[in-house]
Amino acid sequence: MFSFVARSANLSSVTVAATQSVANGSKALSPAVSINIERVLVPPPAQKLTTNSLTAGLPINPIRASVSIGGPSQVRFAHTDVSIPDFSAYRRSNLKDSSADNKSSAPSRQGFSYLIVGSGAVGGAYAAKTVVGEFVGSMSASADVLALAKIEVKLNDIPEGKNVTFKWRGKPLFIRHRTAEEIDTESKVDMSTLRDPQLDSDRAQRPEWLVLLGVCTHLGCVPIANSGEFGGYYCPCHGSHYDASGRIRKGPAPLNLEIPIHTFVDENTLVVG
Numbered sequence: 400m401f402s403f404v405a406r407s408a409n410l411s412s413v414t415v416a417a418t419q420s421v422a423n424g425s426k427a428l429s430p431a432v433s434i435n436i437e438r439v440l441v442p443p444p445a446q447k448l449t450t451n452s453l454t455a456g457l458p459i460n461p462i463r464a465s466v467s468i469g470g471p472s473q474v475r476f477a478h479t480d481v482s483i484p485d486f487s488a489y490r491r492s493n494l495k496d497s498s499a500d501n502k503s504s505a506p507s508r509q510g511f512s513y514l515i516v517g518s519g520a521v522g523g524a525y526a527a528k529t530v531v532g533e534f535v536g537s538m539s540a541s542a543d544v545l546a547l548a549k550i551e552v553k554l555n556d557i558p559e560g561k562n563v564t565f566k567w568r569g570k571p572l573f574i575r576h577r578t579a580e581e582i583d584t585e586s587k588v589d590m591s592t593l594r595d596p597q598l599d600s601d602r603a604q605r606p607e608w609l610v611l612l613g614v615c616t617h618l619g620c621v622p623i624a625n626s627g628e629f630g631g632y633y634c635p636c637h638g639s640h641y642d643a644s645g646r647i648r649k650g651p652a653p654l655n656l657e658i659p660i661h662t663f664v665d666e667n668t669l670v671v672g
């Protein structure tokens with residue numbers, strides 16, 4: 400018997416067809432043919448051991464052990480065969496007894512600790528002192544500046560009536576060996592005639608020696624000694640006249656020539672600075 404059912408072309412995908420062969424007396428059935436279909440097995444994709452995949456394998460819930468008939472079980476081995484290195488050669492002899500309490504060995508251990516801390520403190524203090532000393536020393540004047548901070552002058556090398564110029568702290572230094580006539584003249588000057596009134600006795604520690612900075616108080620030129628209308632110094636830049644005491648007498652300069660700090664160490668030695 401043969402039957403065929405086809406409802407419509409649109410339903411061809413769900414069409415059901417069936418055949419059925421039934422033997423009758425006139426025609427035998429065809430022998431059955433067996434077809435061996437070889438199954439193709441596709442290997443599963445290889446598991447990638449990444450951080451995520453390994454993490455996903457970790458247990459989410461707390462680990463519990465359960466035993467049941469037919470349940471999974473496992474055997475774990477304790478690695479008691481691992482040999483622990485012997486560090487006793489590195490241990491102090493009084494600490495090798497593992498049954499002794501720590502208080503009995505405290506003095507020896509603390510002594511060593513105090514020794515280390517004390518040594519470190521001494522070393523640190525010495526290093527700090529060196530660093531601070533170097534830092535402060537770096538801010539002080541250099542050796543060449545210190546060498547020029549003071550100048551010593553032998554006075555018997557300067558004849559009377561002469562003015563000698565030295566270089567001191569980068570500036571001209573005038574040392575004048577005044578004559579008796581100059582001393583007499585300068586000591587009798589009327590203070591009311593001076594622009595910057597100052598007694599000659601206040602400017603010269605010893606009357607015969609006058610110590611001045613050779614810098615004009617107008618704009619800083621170097622005056623010329625034994626020149627000018629008053630026999631002292633003359634500044635050619637703008638015409639300032641100073642007397643033999645270094646006091647301004649005429650011209651644009653507003654002040655007397657500056658007198659540096661100086662000391663007469665003995666009869667023939669002068670130290671300026």
Ligand code: FES
Pocket residue numbers: 615616617618619620634635636637638639650651652
């Ligand atoms: S700088 Fe000396 S008078 Fe001007």
